[in-house]
Amino acid sequence: MTLHLRIRHQRPSFALDVALQLPASGVSALIGPSGCGKTSLLRCIAGLERGQGQVRLGEQVWQDDATGQWLPTHRRALGYVFQEASLFAHLNVQGNLHFGLQRTPVARRKVALDKVVDLLGIGHLLQRPCATLSGGERQRVAIARALATSPQLLLMDEPLSALDAARKAEVLPYLEALPRELAIPILYVSHAQEEVLRLAQHIVQLAHGQVVRQGDAATLFNQLDQGFAASNATAVLQGQLLAHHAQDHLSALGFAGGQLLLPTTPALASRPLGSAVRLTIAARDVSLSLQPLAHTSLLNSLPATITGLREDGPGQVLAALAVGESQLLAHISQRSARQLALAPGQAVFAHIKGVALVR
Numbered sequence: 454m455t456l457h458l459r460i461r462h463q464r465p466s467f468a469l470d471v472a473l474q475l476p477a478s479g480v481s482a483l484i485g486p487s488g489c490g491k492t493s494l495l496r497c498i499a500g501l502e503r504g505q506g507q508v509r510l511g512e513q514v515w516q517d518d519a520t521g522q523w524l525p526t527h528r529r530a531l532g533y534v535f536q537e538a539s540l541f542a543h544l545n546v547q548g549n550l551h552f553g554l555q556r557t558p559v560a561r562r563k564v565a566l567d568k569v570v571d572l573l574g575i576g577h578l579l580q581r582p583c584a585t586l587s588g589g590e591r592q593r594v595a596i597a598r599a600l601a602t603s604p605q606l607l608l609m610d611e612p613l614s615a616l617d618a619a620r621k622a623e624v625l626p627y628l629e630a631l632p633r634e635l636a637i638p639i640l641y642v643s644h645a646q647e648e649v650l651r652l653a654q655h656i657v658q659l660a661h662g663q664v665v666r667q668g669d670a671a672t673l674f675n676q677l678d679q680g681f682a683a684s685n686a687t688a689v690l691q692g693q694l695l696a697h698h699a700q701d702h703l704s705a706l707g708f709a710g711g712q713l714l715l716p717t718t719p720a721l722a723s724r725p726l727g728s729a730v731r732l733t734i735a736a737r738d739v740s741l742s743l744q745p746l747a748h749t750s751l752l753n754s755l756p757a758t759i760t761g762l763r764e765d766g767p768g769q770v771l772a773a774l775a776v777g778e779s780q781l782l783a784h785i786s787q788r789s790a791r792q793l794a795l796a797p798g799q800a801v802f803a804h805i806k807g808v809a810l811v812r
């Protein structure tokens with residue numbers, strides 16, 4: 454099933470012009486600079502604003518101007534979660550959830566409320582007045598209320614950006630579980646690289662109301678221009694947990710390009726061997742040499758080929774590397790690039806100082 458979008462929307466000083474086919478599963482992140490049209494696109498999908506074109510989820514046509522079809526928002530099977538949770542202050546948590554449920558015709562109710570309450574860990578909050586909830590709790594209730602309507606698409610517009618780091622960390626694992634547990638596709642607007650790295654399988658990058666790039670998260674992230682601040686350039690690797698070396702307190706992870714050793718954190722220790730993992734490697738944690746390093750304390754050094762180089766701020770260069778079938782990025786000084794005479798096609802060794810397990 455796909456989400457099929459063909460939307461044109463003209464404002465006095467802004468034009469949205471988007472044609473997209475998105476997988477109707479997992480998380481698709483919508484990224485791009487402020488004012489590029491992310492919220493406008495969500496609002497057009499939701500029917501809160503009327504662009505021209507077509508919005509179709511699988512066989513369901515929500516809008517088709519060629520045939521004059523238009524469903525108002527309340528008839529579209531979607532949930533919408535905003536930056537600030539807008540809960541009904543006069544109702545307690547349970548009342549807010551039931552409000553969502555009652556809006557949904559019985560025949561369309563597919564998501565069990567108990568399951569939603571469990572998934573978002575809000576069972577102990579049901580009788581609490583909304584005014585007494587913390588920011589993270591409010592946002593979890595807002596997500597649960599959206600899910601209580603049994604949406605077939607969940608639109609989330611920077612749902613964590615109003616939360617501090619601790620509350621973000623509290624809500625993120627719940628978000629991560631949603632597509633897996635409920636099989637509801639999510640279109641997720643975010644400015645935060647770490648959220649997108651962790652959650653998204655698919656990425657759409659907008660600029661000036663148009664799609665500049667879209668594709669699989671790992672592929673898109675590992676390119677030289679990621680759509681986030683270059684100084685934070687980070688590559689994503691999909692891998693597999695291969696072994697725990699108990700004596701060294703290290704775990705081996707395989708990916709299409711080689712193996713990496715990581716400290717066996719509690720999160721890694723709890724995973725069964727063979728389970729899928731998502732790793733990130735920040736470009737600033739990768740250095741390069743032309744020869745293998747002898748007598749080094751580095752655990753992870755891999756043969757690689759340079760595929761691209763780009764200036765990246767004063768005196769800095771971002772290098773794209775092929776490591777087997779995978780891609781990495783390295784942030785190095787211009788001076789080093791010059792001294793090593795780095796060029797596309799050149800064989801190098803990539804030395805990796807830090808690997809983070811994000812999933």
Ligand SMILES: Nc1ncnc2c1ncn2[C@@H]1O[C@H](COP(=O)(O)OP(=O)(O)OP(=O)(O)O)[C@@H](O)[C@H]1O
Nearest residue numbers: 464465466467485486487488489490491492493494
């Ligand atoms: N109601 C409106 N009337 C007129 N112009 C609007 C309206 N809402 C948004 N715009 C303009 O449309 C453009 C796209 O806005 P939009 O909110 O979709 O961007 P965004 O990518 O979501 O931005 P941000 O990341 O800052 O939330 C901007 O130039 C904005 O100023």
